Every structure is written in C-alpha cells, then in structure tokens.
Amino acid sequence: MSSLPQLRIPATYMRGGTSKGVFFRLQDLPDFAQARGPARDALLVRVIGSPDPYGKHTDGMGGATSSTSKVVIISKASVPDHDVDYLYGQVPIEGDFIDWSGNCGNLSSAVGPFAIANGLVDPSRVPREGTCTVRIWQANIGKTIIAHVPMRDGQVQETGDFELDGVAFPAAEIQLEFLDPADEGEDGGAMFPTGHVAETLEVPGFGTVEATLINAGVPMVFVEAAALGCDGTELQPAINENPALLARLEAIRAAGAVRMGLIDDVVKAAGRPLTPKVAFVAPPADYVASSGKPVRAADIDLLARAISMGKLHHAMMGTAAVALATAAAVRGTLVNRAAGGGEREAVRFGHPSGTLRVGAQAREVEGKWTVTRAIMSRSARVLMEGAVRVPAEPFMIAAAGLRDS
Structure with a gap:
C-alpha cells in the first residue's frame, strides 16, 4: 500500500x-x-x-x-x-x-x-x-x-x-492605525457606496429593513437590533442557537452585498462569506458579558453585535470595529443614532465579551464623507x-x- x-x-x-x-x-x-x-x-x-x-x-x-x-x-x-x-x-x-x-x-x-x-x-x-x-x-x-x-x-x-x-x-x-480605511473607489466617494448614510434595504424573502451600508476597514451592513426583535445585549447562544434569525441576518448581508455592488446576485454571497459583514446596534443598556463581567450602560456609547462567517462573533472583529467607529462619527447613520447622535471622534461600545474603544476621524467634504484614520489598541x-x-x-x-x- x-x-x-x-x-x-x-x-x-x-x-x-x-x-x-x-x-x-x-x-x-x-x-x-x-x-x-x-x-x-x-x-x-x-x-x-x-x-x-x-x-x-x-x-x-x-x-x-x-x-x-x-x-x-x-x-x-x-x-x-x-x-x-x-x-x-x-x-x-x-x-x-x-x-x-x-x-x-x-x-x-x-x-x-x-x-x-x-x-x-x-x-x-x-x-x-x-x-x-x-x-x-x-x-x-x-x-x-x-x-x-x-x-x-x-x-x-x-x-x-x-x-x-x-x-x-x-x-x-500594540496600537494600530488604519490609514484612509474607506474604500473610495474610482469615483472618489464610496465610503457610503450607495451615497446614503441610511436607507431602506430590500431583503428577498424578508421584506425591508433600514440599514447603513459603509465601506471603512471592511464593507459592513448595520441594522438596528430592534428591527430583528433583539435588544443588543444578546450573547452567542441567543443568536447562534436561533437558525431563523441567522438566516435573516445572512439574507440581509447578501442583500447588502448586492446593493453595495460587491456581487450581482444574492446567491453569490455564499461564495463570499467574509465580506460584507453584518452587525446590529442598539442604544446603551446594562448587561453581563460572557465572562461574567457586568457592563454598565453609563460606561458605553452603544451596543453592537456582529456576525462573522454565519455566527455571532464572541467579541468584535477589528475591521468591523473600524467601520463602526467611522459610522458613529457620521451624523445620521444607524450607528450614530444608536450612540445618541452628534459628532464624535471616538466611541466605546459594548460587545458580547465586554467593551472596546475605537477612534475615527471622519469629515465631510463637498457633500461626501471620508475618514483619514482609525485607531485602536490590540495585543499579540x-x-x-x-x-x-x-x-x-x-x-x-x-x-x-x-x-x-
């Protein structure tokens, strides 16, 4: 043999x-x-x-x-x-x-x-x-x-x-700086690929949902937790043991991919599971992280839960954190609204494992938003x-x- x-x-x-x-x-x-x-x-x-x-x-x-x-x-x-x-x-x-x-x-x-x-x-x-x-x-x-x-x-x-x-x-x-993380594209203005900071997204089989589609760090689709029947404090079991909700989130991700021009048909999303990513956000609330650590609403700006490769991430993907911080800095996005509105250059959000602070410098020039850098700390x-x-x-x-x- x-x-x-x-x-x-x-x-x-x-x-x-x-x-x-x-x-x-x-x-x-x-x-x-x-x-x-x-x-x-x-x-x-x-x-x-x-x-x-x-x-x-x-x-x-x-x-x-x-x-x-x-x-x-x-x-x-x-x-x-x-x-x-x-x-x-x-x-x-x-x-x-x-x-x-x-x-x-x-x-x-x-x-x-x-x-x-x-x-x-x-x-x-x-x-x-x-x-x-x-x-x-x-x-x-x-x-x-x-x-x-x-x-x-x-x-x-x-x-x-x-x-x-x-x-x-x-x-x-280890401090990381992501320089010009938005994908500006050939027209120089695709941080928001559709030109809108928030819009109604048609999701085949599930109707419509309001979404923010942004490309900064990674293409992201943000929706409100309430639109999914969630409150934003969920940990992994609550999401990953709910196949109907996961299917809806994947359909939203696929619809967002088409709307952002990343694919031309929702059926192609299965061959591109890494991007875009989908996440849901909510205003601050008290909860207990997966480690047992209490997280107080007073200590965070908003709640965020992100899906990675079809499952709720145990914390937050780094590139998704860049997109979240960028969206938080832009008035009118769903992320900015969840954080209370206004202008900001940093955001601290609650995720399933605890909290994370990320900074982003976004500015509007001639009607188009751009981000010069995003900063976060990590270790390795x-x-x-x-x-x-x-x-x-x-x-x-x-x-x-x-x-x-």
Missing part, C-alpha cells in the same frame, strides 16, 4: 487581538504555493483542516470558529515606504476554499511582531528599547496599517498589563513556532519534487 509524504513548512501560530491564525513567510511556502491560485488555496485549507463536516478541525490547525480559522502570508513590501505585505485568508470550517476578499483587523496586530521577529523589517529601524513603527501594506484591500510595537532588550515585548475584553490574559499593548503573542505538517496531495508532490513513499 502506497502512502503520501507530508510537507513540512515553517510556520508560526499567533494570537492577534481576539483571533489567532497560522502565519507564514512567503519565502517559506513551497514554490507551487508562492503564487496566488488554487494550489496555494488547497495547501492552506488543508493546513487549517477544512473542509470538516464534523465542524471540529481535529485534523488541522484551525480552531473550528471564524476567529481561529485563519491564515496569514507575510513578505517584503511590494510598495514603496512600507515594510511588509500582509495577505490574509479566512478559511470556512466546512468549505474547501479561502476567502481573500477582506482583512482581519485583529490579526493585523500580530503582523508587526511577526515581521520584526522574522527579519522583515530593516534592522536599522528596529530600536532596542521603545517602540518600533511597522508600516504594513494590507494586500487584500490595498490599504496602509501602521503598527506601533513595543520593544524590550532588542526583542518584541509580548507580555504586559494591557487587558483586552475577549482575551483571557493581559499582554503588551506567539503561541507556537516551528513547522506545520501537511499531507501532500499528488499535485503537491509533483510540484515540490517529492516521491511517493
């Missing part, structure tokens, strides 16, 4: 924010996987352990949730005045493909530390003590992220006392480093020059 060899690929398993994923240097991938395409996707899907009909990722590095089924490829920058390119892939648990359509704001916080530790940042720019500024080109969406990474004794500082709701242990704080840590082993498919063997054993 013949058997196929396993490929051995250098990799690092990292937590970034409230997510974790498998990080690779581009140069460490097999030659056949150093270019985009189905061969690379097949390899990385197998690294994660998808597709898994059991929904456990037992035979791979994935964690069987949207927050832990991620891959990242880092390489030297392809554009001037940047240190590295950062390419992010979301792997569905039961699917055999990778969605490369967006960014992971949480894992963005691990890119700088990974780049420094792996020699991808010019050593002359890496201080022995203090803060190293890493300019990241987010290759999925063509945007710049600046990571401010703490250094100690010439190494990335990972431990510290910065606490992030949704992460069990404190770590060192290496969980394991070494190599992943991947059972080689026949095409991988031929491409890598291996022989059947």
Whole structure:
C-alpha cells in the first residue's frame, strides 16, 4: 500500500487581538504555493483542516470558529515606504476554499511582531528599547496599517498589563492605525457606496429593513437590533442557537452585498462569506458579558453585535470595529443614532465579551464623507513556532519534487 509524504513548512501560530491564525513567510511556502491560485488555496485549507463536516478541525490547525480559522502570508513590501505585505485568508470550517476578499483587523496586530521577529523589517529601524513603527501594506484591500510595537532588550515585548475584553490574559499593548480605511473607489466617494448614510434595504424573502451600508476597514451592513426583535445585549447562544434569525441576518448581508455592488446576485454571497459583514446596534443598556463581567450602560456609547462567517462573533472583529467607529462619527447613520447622535471622534461600545474603544476621524467634504484614520489598541503573542505538517496531495508532490513513499 502506497502512502503520501507530508510537507513540512515553517510556520508560526499567533494570537492577534481576539483571533489567532497560522502565519507564514512567503519565502517559506513551497514554490507551487508562492503564487496566488488554487494550489496555494488547497495547501492552506488543508493546513487549517477544512473542509470538516464534523465542524471540529481535529485534523488541522484551525480552531473550528471564524476567529481561529485563519491564515496569514507575510513578505517584503511590494510598495514603496512600507515594510511588509500582509495577505490574509479566512478559511470556512466546512468549505474547501479561502476567502481573500477582506482583512482581519485583529490579526493585523500580530503582523508587526511577526515581521520584526522574522527579519522583515530593516534592522536599522528596529530600536532596542521603545517602540518600533511597522508600516504594513494590507494586500487584500490595498490599504496602509501602521503598527506601533513595543520593544524590550532588542526583542518584541509580548507580555504586559494591557487587558483586552475577549482575551483571557493581559499582554503588551500594540496600537494600530488604519490609514484612509474607506474604500473610495474610482469615483472618489464610496465610503457610503450607495451615497446614503441610511436607507431602506430590500431583503428577498424578508421584506425591508433600514440599514447603513459603509465601506471603512471592511464593507459592513448595520441594522438596528430592534428591527430583528433583539435588544443588543444578546450573547452567542441567543443568536447562534436561533437558525431563523441567522438566516435573516445572512439574507440581509447578501442583500447588502448586492446593493453595495460587491456581487450581482444574492446567491453569490455564499461564495463570499467574509465580506460584507453584518452587525446590529442598539442604544446603551446594562448587561453581563460572557465572562461574567457586568457592563454598565453609563460606561458605553452603544451596543453592537456582529456576525462573522454565519455566527455571532464572541467579541468584535477589528475591521468591523473600524467601520463602526467611522459610522458613529457620521451624523445620521444607524450607528450614530444608536450612540445618541452628534459628532464624535471616538466611541466605546459594548460587545458580547465586554467593551472596546475605537477612534475615527471622519469629515465631510463637498457633500461626501471620508475618514483619514482609525485607531485602536490590540495585543499579540506567539503561541507556537516551528513547522506545520501537511499531507501532500499528488499535485503537491509533483510540484515540490517529492516521491511517493
């Protein structure tokens, strides 16, 4: 009986924010996987352990949730005045493909530390003590992220006392700046792709719903919690054990994708599960977070719950937080209304695991809104480093020059 060899690929398993994923240097991938395409996707899907009909990722590095089924490829920058390119892939648990359509704001916080530790940042720019500024080109969406990474004794500082709701242990704080996060498009005005800060969205099979459609950090569809029969204080079980509500949220997401011009038919939304994302918002209210920590209405500006890959996220996706903060800064959006209206440059919102503060600088110029930057703090840590082993498919063997054993 013949058997196929396993490929051995250098990799690092990292937590970034409230997510974790498998990080690779581009140069460490097999030659056949150093270019985009189905061969690379097949390899990385197998690294994660998808597709898994059991929904456990037992035979791979994935964690069987949207927050832990991620891959990242880092390489030297392809554009001037940047240190590295950062390419992010979301792997569905039961699917055999990778969605490369967006960014992971949480894992963005691990890119700088990974780049420094792996020699991808010019050593002359890496201080022995203090803060190293890493300019990241987010290759999925063509945007710049600046990571401010703490250094100690010439190494990335990972431990510290910065606490992030949704992460069990404190770590060192990493500040992220998302520069010009809105996708301005060819017409220079697509932060709100439809030209409206709020509108009525036709949802096939479910009637209409008022929504804010925004592209800042990630394409997002915001609706009011009350329109869904929710109050905004829900935790994961209340949403994830309600298939009818999840189906309605997915239909809203699909309708929003069409309205934003991301797809031309709602049936295509299943092949693009990463973007857009859908979230619901509500005015502040007291609730108890999933950790048991009380959250007081007086301490937050609004409530927000976001869906990631078909399930309620246990905290908040980083890019969704950018979109939320941006929308909160624009008068008339559903997010701004939930936060009490008016003008603001920062917002603190309640999510299932606790609270998060995000800043955004938005301004209106000649009737069009734009955002210059969004800022948030995250943390990151290496969980394991070494190599992943991947059972080689026949095409991988031929491409890598291996022989059947």
